Structures are given as structure tokens and as C-alpha cells.
Amino acid sequence: xxxxxxxTSPAGAQAGRRFGDVIxxxxxxxxxxxxxxxxxxxxxxxxxxxxxxxxxxxxAGKSSMLNVINGVYHPQEGKILFRGQERKKxxxxxxxxxxxxxxxxxxxLFKGMSVLDNIMTGRNxxxxxxxxxxxxxxxxALREEIAHREKVEEIVDFLEIQHIRKTPVGALPYGLQKRVxxxxxxxxxxxxxxxxxxxxxxxxxxxxxxxxxxxxxxDQFGTTIVLIEHDMGVVMDISDRxxxxxxxxKIGDGTPDEVRNNQDVINxxxxxxx
Amino acid sequence: xxxxxxxxxxxSYAADxxxxxxxxxxxxxxxxxxxxxxxxxxxxxxxxFRAILIPFLVLxxxxxxxxxxxxxxxxxxxxxxxxxxxxxYAAYNFMVRIDGMPLILAMLLGGAAAAAFGILFGIPSxxxxxxYLAVATLAAQFLCDWAFLRIGWFTxxxxxxxxxxxxxxxxxxxxxxxxxxxLFCLAFVVVFAVIAKNLTRAAIGRQxxxxxxxxxxxxxxxxxxxxxxLSAFAVSSFFVGVAGALWGFVYLGSWEPAAFSVDRSFQLLxxxxxxxxxxxxxxxxGAAFIVVLPIFLNQFLPFLGSLVGxxxxxxxxxxxxxxxxxxxxxxxxxxEPHGLARLWSIAKQKLRLWxxxx
Numbered sequence: 059x060x061x062x063x064x065x066t067s068p069a070g071a072q073a074g075r076r077f078g079d080v081i082x083x084x085x086x087x088x089x090x091x092x093x094x095x096x097x098x099x100x101x102x103x104x105x106x107x108x109x110x111x112x113x114x115x116x117x118a119g120k121s122s123m124l125n126v127i128n129g130v131y132h133p134q135e136g137k138i139l140f141r142g143q144e145r146k147k148x149x150x151x152x153x154x155x156x157x158x159x160x161x162x163x164x165x166x167l168f169k170g171m172s173v174l175d176n177i178m179t180g181r182n183x184x185x186x187x188x189x190x191x192x193x194x195x196x197x198x199a200l201r202e203e204i205a206h207r208e209k210v211e212e213i214v215d216f217l218e219i220q221h222i223r224k225t226p227v228g229a230l231p232y233g234l235q236k237r238v239x240x241x242x243x244x245x246x247x248x249x250x251x252x253x254x255x256x257x258x259x260x261x262x263x264x265x266x267x268x269x270x271x272x273x274x275x276x277d278q279f280g281t282t283i284v285l286i287e288h289d290m291g292v293v294m295d296i297s298d299r300x301x302x303x304x305x306x307x308k309i310g311d312g313t314p315d316e317v318r319n320n321q322d323v324i325n326x327x328x329x330x331x332x
Numbered sequence: 333x334x335x336x337x338x339x340x341x342x343x344s345y346a347a348d349x350x351x352x353x354x355x356x357x358x359x360x361x362x363x364x365x366x367x368x369x370x371x372x373x374x375x376x377x378x379x380x381f382r383a384i385l386i387p388f389l390v391l392x393x394x395x396x397x398x399x400x401x402x403x404x405x406x407x408x409x410x411x412x413x414x415x416x417x418x419x420x421y422a423a424y425n426f427m428v429r430i431d432g433m434p435l436i437l438a439m440l441l442g443g444a445a446a447a448a449f450g451i452l453f454g455i456p457s458x459x460x461x462x463x464y465l466a467v468a469t470l471a472a473q474f475l476c477d478w479a480f481l482r483i484g485w486f487t488x489x490x491x492x493x494x495x496x497x498x499x500x501x502x503x504x505x506x507x508x509x510x511x512x513x514x515l516f517c518l519a520f521v522v523v524f525a526v527i528a529k530n531l532t533r534a535a536i537g538r539q540x541x542x543x544x545x546x547x548x549x550x551x552x553x554x555x556x557x558x559x560x561x562l563s564a565f566a567v568s569s570f571f572v573g574v575a576g577a578l579w580g581f582v583y584l585g586s587w588e589p590a591a592f593s594v595d596r597s598f599q600l601l602x603x604x605x606x607x608x609x610x611x612x613x614x615x616x617x618g619a620a621f622i623v624v625l626p627i628f629l630n631q632f633l634p635f636l637g638s639l640v641g642x643x644x645x646x647x648x649x650x651x652x653x654x655x656x657x658x659x660x661x662x663x664x665x666x667x668e669p670h671g672l673a674r675l676w677s678i679a680k681q682k683l684r685l686w687x688x689x690x
Binding site: 078127130149150151153154155160162166167168169170171174175179180182185187189192193194195199200202203204207208211219242243246 | 344345346348349527530531534535536538539541542544545546548549550551552553554555556563567610665
């Protein structure tokens, strides 16, 4: 798989990326855990092919928001429209079937398995052979295993992790684990990719690599990306639109420039009085 | 020097996805199977077959089944003995109640019955995990102990409560002598080991391991926990059930419910822990450790005593056997908590580099 030159894909909305329709529309989402209000009356939408960032101070409800999107948490109030259709009771594996993949803030890889196997689990939904065919390693099971291995190798090439493909992920350094986590999500060929702090704890080079991967994914596969990130430089650089949460409420929404100049956002980050 | 993959290039994904990617491994295992099938019948005596080899093979198969569930899917179980019992009694009933039932089909149906119960008793795993699940599966054990003792139908109303199978015959081949019984068990074990290996390297095995390692992430990438866990219970119980049928039909010949008590469940779980969780090879190591070592100690200790001029009494031997066996378990668990299979793979790793240290 060839890499597109980064210069051909300048970041930001002004680059004229092909935005599509609204793919996911969140309306008046409220989520409570007992008496704790994690999210209060939040509405925003995600358009196809865009890079949509969710930012906010610690405890603002960013990760809860992702968990609502992929069905781990069930909001008490509000509606979620996926391609115009309202989502009813949603379980995580159903969200996966609809094409929503995610990576995790604290890496949630399968530690006992090799890099290849981890990424192969991402192809799980596309495998149709039954348990008897797999037990005998014949026919469809064998063909699938090889066909999906080819896809997985493409992802391995894309993420430049060829040299560790057979290493158990538990033995890998942090930065590479993050990459494998991304690879596993990519293997699902998702329509929406949720990235929960993909650059947390990375050094500058690793962040640059990760930014390059995210922009390449957006360009080459047209995947819609929802990104949670604390590094404001990264967020302002690569995202098309930004939604800002604070204490579970939405306080800003717009292009990076609009958000940067929003007084509420400045107050939330720097404290009021500035 | 001799064990390394240098020069063995793979040019297709099919070649890279074989069970043994290093040619020496493949030869070793073929050699082992050939040795077990051809040389052992000529070398071993009747005592070896009856006391060591047949129980070792049957319990390896059961341990393999338990390992699929505990080691690969991470669902702890203390009901393995019950599933062996279900396999044995179901196979017995298929044999007794249906005329002309082929032996192997009856045993496989016994396994299928165990699989059905495995699914039933696996349902708690959807809610509870770890030690709580172990206690829930213990319920299966007590239920079976009771049912096979008290419900006459299962034992075909035998007055003594014990059941027996008359003659083992496969397509005209009467499995009668210890050697034949050994080969019969060996065939089962080889076939099921290959099936287990295939399952664990295929999509279903990856689902099990994903559930074991990180269940939230597994669900998020589209693995249904219910399917993954219950299929692991079903396959595991199938293996254990077939092993139970072999245990009853081939090793015991006639048996009572006590043959499949909770002791058996613990024994199988220990085999998996000592042998290596999540390793096919480990199941065999564990079974060998638990079955063969006590017998070996029993035979070896008097000899050792005579060397240093102490005559060891029979009672003394059996006491010493327990003491040494117990300390060896502790020793191996401290040296390698991941089981004998990990020691095996470390040894192979070292062998690849030998004679160089790095």
C-alpha cells in the first residue's frame, strides 16, 4: 500500500476535503451514573469524511461520549441518528456491525496474542465460516484465513509494523501498542473511527507519525474520524471541526479557529477572568 | 545449531499459517506420533499400558478440553468431572438403548450430550466471572454426582449402580488387548489435538482469546461475548465428554459415579495450570506430570532407597510420594507460573541460538 504524500493533504476545513452528509447525529444526549451527571443535553453531529475532535478538560465527559457512540453506555435521554435512522437499544457489537470502530485511551489490546492475531480479530465480523469448517481447517475457513491475512498485511504495511508482526503485543513498547490498537480498529474497515487519545504519552516523533496515519486514513479510506486529544496543537492542526465539552456540557462547537476564539472555551481552559 | 528456521522461507500466507512453521518442529511431532503408534506397542508391557499410557492419553484429552475453556477463553471451571460423567453415561445409554449403535458414534454423541450441558452450565459465565464462575460450575458437579447415583434410568436400572460395556468393536475390529485399547485412545487424542489446534488458530480461537484478554475491547470490535463464551463451553465440554466416554469404556470398563467425582475436576484443572494455560502442548505436559509422576516416584523411590542402603516400606513410599509430588508442584509453579509449556518454549528459544548465548 503506498503512502500518499503529506503535502497533498493539507489539514483543516479550508483544504476543501469532500465532506458528506451527516453520518451520525447526536441529539440532546444526557447520561447519568446514579446521581453523577456525566453528560447533560449534548447535541452535535458528525459529517462523513471529516475529522471531528472532541476536546475538554479532564472529566469533561469526552470518553463517556465515545462510549455512548459505540454503545457501551446507554444514555438516559436523547436520540442518536445513524445515517438518518434512529438507533434503538445498542450493544457494542451491534455498533461494530454498523461500522463503528474505536481505539482505547488505556490500550486495550489482547496481550496474549501476536500483533497479527490482534489485527485479525478486527476482521472477525467479516468471517463467515462455521466452527466445523474451522475445526477441520478446510474449505471456506482456510480461504478466509488467507484472504483476511492479506488484508491484515496491508494494514501492517500501512502502519509500518512489519518487523513486529509475530511478537506478542504484551512485549511491545507503548508507542507500538498504540499503533497496533489503531491497526485492529482499521481492520474492521470502519465508516466511523473513534480515537480516544491516540497520542497520549507519546513523544514528538511518535505524535507526528500518528498524525500522519490519521490523515492518511482520512484521505485514503475516506473514514470519518472522531478524535479525543489533549494536545491542542494537534487538534487545531488536523481536525475539521471541534466540539468542546466541560463538566458534561457542550460549551463550543465549530472550526478550530472559531473554537479558539470562543470565550467560554477560553474560560474553561484558562479559568474565567482572562 | 540444528533447531532454527534459517533458510526456511515462506512464499505464501498458507505456508506461513501452518501449525508448525519451523520444519524441525514438524519432523519432531511426526516422529513423536510415529514413535507412539509404532514403537511404543512393541516396547511397553501390559502394566505400562494399563497403569500409565491409557490414563495418560485419556486425561490429556480431557485436559485439552479444559484448557480450551480455561486457558484459551479464560472461563474457569470446576465441573470438568461432571462433563466427563455426562459423556460416559450418555455414550453408555446410546449403546444400550439403540441396537447396532456404532461405538465411535456413541462416544461422539456422548460428547455432544456433554456439549449441550456445557452450554447450559456455561450460561452463568455471561454474568459472573473468576472464582464466582468456578463455584457456579461446581453446581454441575454436584448435580451429576447426585443424578447418576439416584436416577435409575441413567444406569439402566442396574442393581449395583455400576454400569459396564460388554465389547468394544469398531468396524469389526475388537478393541480388546491393552495394546489395542492404547492405539484406540491414541487415535482419538491425535485427531482431537489437531482439531483443538485448528480451532485455536482460527477465527473462533481468536474470539476466545480476545474475550480472555480484554472482554470490553472484544465486544467493541464486534465479538459477541455470549457466542464466544458458550461456544467455548460447548467445544470444551465436547472434548471432556469424549474423554469421559473413553475413560469409562476403554480404561475402566465398568464404573460408578464416584469415578467422575469432584476430585477429577480438580485434577484436570491442576493439569491445565501446571501444564500451561493456553497451550495445546501444555495439556499433555500437565497430564503427564499428574498421571505419570506419582507412579514414577512410587517405582523409583524403593530403588533409590536400596542404592543408599535404606529399605523403604510400602507405606513410607506412598507418604514420600505425596510429599515429593506436592513440593514439585510448588517448585514448578514458582519457577514458571505459566506452566511447563512455557519452559518448553523457553528451551526451544534457547536452542535456536545455541551455541551462542544471544
